Amino acid sequence: EVQLVESGGDLVQPGGSLRLSCAVSGFTVSSHYMTWVRQAPGKGLEWVSVIYTGGNTYFANSVKGRFTLSRDDSKNTLYLHMDSLRPDDTAVYYCARRAAAAHTLDRWGQGTLVTVSS
Amino acid sequence: QSAPTQPASVSGSPGQSITISCTGTSSDVGGYNYVSWYQQRPGNVPKLIIYDVRTRPSGVSSRFSGSKSGNTASLTISGLQAEDEADYYCSSYTSTSTLEVFGTGTTVTVL
Numbered sequence: 001e002v003q004l005v006e007s008g009g010d011l012v013q014p015g016g017s018l019r020l021s022c023a024v025s026g027f028t029v030s031s032h033y034m035t036w037v038r039q040a041p042g043k044g045l046e047w048v049s050v051i052y053t054g055g056n057t058y059f060a061n062s063v064k065g066r067f068t069l070s071r072d073d074s075k076n077t078l079y080l081h082m083d084s085l086r087p088d089d090t091a092v093y094y095c096a097r098r099a100a101a102a103h104t105l106d107r108w109g110q111g112t113l114v115t116v117s118s
Numbered sequence: 119q120s121a122p123t124q125p126a127s128v129s130g131s132p133g134q135s136i137t138i139s140c141t142g143t144s145s146d147v148g149g150y151n152y153v154s155w156y157q158q159r160p161g162n163v164p165k166l167i168i169y170d171v172r173t174r175p176s177g178v179s180s181r182f183s184g185s186k187s188g189n190t191a192s193l194t195i196s197g198l199q200a201e202d203e204a205d206y207y208c209s210s211y212t213s214t215s216t217l218e219v220f221g222t223g224t225t226v227t228v229l
Contacts, residue, residue, distance in 0.1 A: 035218070037164075044121075044223040045156070045164065045207050047216060058217050094163065103152035103211045103218075104169035111163060 002026035002107050004095050009112030016085050020112055022078040022095030030073045033098035035105060036080050038091035038114075048093070049080065063089075085116045122147055122191075122208055122221040129227040130198045140191040140208030140221045148189035152211035155184060155193045159204040168193060195226070203228050 008020040022034070036048040049059045049069045057069045068081045078095060092113050096105040122142035130136040140147060140155075147153055155168035166175055168184040171191060181196045191210070195202055208221035 037220075044205075045158075045209075045220040047209075047218045047220055050217060060216050099169070102169050102173075103150075104154040104166060105156075105164075105209075106166050106169075106175065108163045108165075 002097070004097065004107060004109035006093065006095050006109045006112040009093065009114045011115045011117065012085055013118050014086060014116055016116070017081070017083045018085065018114060020080040020082070020093055020095075020114070022080075022109060024076050024078070024095075024097070027097070028073075029071055029076045029078055032100060034071070034078050035096045035098055036069070037094045037096055037105070037108075038089075039094070039111075040088070040091040043091075046091070050098070051078065082114070085114075087116050090114060090116045121219055122210060124206075124208060124221040124224045126222075127225045127227065129229055130195075131229045132198055132200065134198050135194060135196045136198060136226065138193045138195075138206055138208075138224045138226070140193070140210075142189050142191075142210055142219075142221075144189060145214055146210040146212035146219055147186070147191050147208075149213060150211045151186070153184065153186060153191040154209045155182075156207045156209065157204045158207065164207065198228055200228050202226060 003025045005023045035050045051069045066084045070079045092111040094111045095109040097107040099106040156164040158164045171186045172184040
């Protein structure tokens with residue numbers, strides 16, 4: 001069964017750092033493009049970043065230069081490293097799998113909440 | 119990169135049909151047949167209901183259908199049911215550096 005489980009969300013002060021994890025099962029994380037999407041409280045979905053199967057990463061302009069994305073194939077886990085956090089980064093962060101043969105996100109994790117506040 | 123525009127809310131009575139629009143640009147919705155639709159019920163995770171403009175994943179009700187004309191994609195829900203109350207988001211591949219963009223979202227209310 002395909003599963004994506006995020007963890008690492010927490011309350012952090014502005015300017016702080018956090019690392020989110022997305023542990024996957026039922027498929028190989030390196031065989032799919034993997035995406036992070038976030039949703040601020042009461043707001044819509046916002047695409048954050050993607051890592052391609054070859055390891056290339058891309059980021060939304062709002063997080064570029066502050067967030068990095070990595071993958072540990074031995075642990076079948078994806079990591080989102082977030083630095084210089086700002087209050088407007090407060091959101092539920094979802095890890096999602098891009099379908100193998102379509103430009104769409106076919107499996108989502110349950111999300112992890114990041115709160116940036118003093 | 120601006121998000122494709124969706125109506126903030128759409129409502130209908132049980133059994134009726136409603137249509138949600140998603141208006142983008144030639145750099146996203148209009149330029150590619152890679153439009154997806156997601157349903158998010160209150161407190162739940164987004165669920166894929168349409169991809170590649172009009173394809174339904176296995177298990178998704180045939181009451182959901184998608185289409186596209188120019189820079190506007192549409193999601194139609196036929197035979198509206200109470201369980202269809204949710205937020206709906208379109209998304210599209212985009213040629214800009216962000217690669218993918220979500221629409222502004224639409225809240226569907228069943229009267």
